[in-house]
Amino acid sequence: MTVERTRRNRKLDRPRERVLEEAWRLLAEKGLADLTLAELGRRVDTSASHLLYYFGSKDDLLLEVVRWSESQLREARAAALATGSVQTRLRRFCELYLPSEPGDPRWLLWIELWPRALRSTSLGEHYGDFDAEWRADLAALLEEAGARDATARARRICALLDGLSVALVLGEDGLTVKDAWKHVRALLPD
Secondary structure (H helix, E strand, C coil): CCCCCCCCCCCCCCCCHHHHHHHHHHHHHHHHCCCHHHHHHHHHHHCHHHHHHCCHHHHHHHHHHHHHHHHHHHHHHHHHHCCCCCCHHHHHHHHHCCCCCCCHHHHHHHHHHHHHHHCCHHHHHHHHHHHHHHHHHHHHHHHHHHCCCCHHHHHHHHHHHHHHHHHHHHHCCCCCCCHHHHHHHCCCCC
């Protein structure tokens, strides 16, 4: 006699990457408030309790999705910053940082993360790490371009990029990535 395993007691037979990809899609479709572990479980054919076992909480799942997204961006950033003039690499940096389109899922995820990071210790601790990587890469480029106070300038530029990114992701009329780049160029050394 064979015993058929039900979805409730079956081990997660999909790799972690599959869960993160599906969570990414759900976040883009519904936002974090409407993302449920039950819905995610249905999409990856497992139970919500099984997902809780692997991730611990919805915040921990969010943190893993951010890590997954940022690791992909880290690779793209390394490739984009490997060659070219400093000016070209600075522009590429900004293009990677900024949303690719209104409703960009990566930026929707960050917009959801910011207020949660204030209340979640694990999210709050790691949020700064992700930001620090971007600022460090930008500071290195700014130093190479001859900027004084490259670290402080990198922080200022990233803050500007954050604000412009929110406007871009929300589809603010009259603002493009090209416009955002012009604003950033005003803060760059000559």
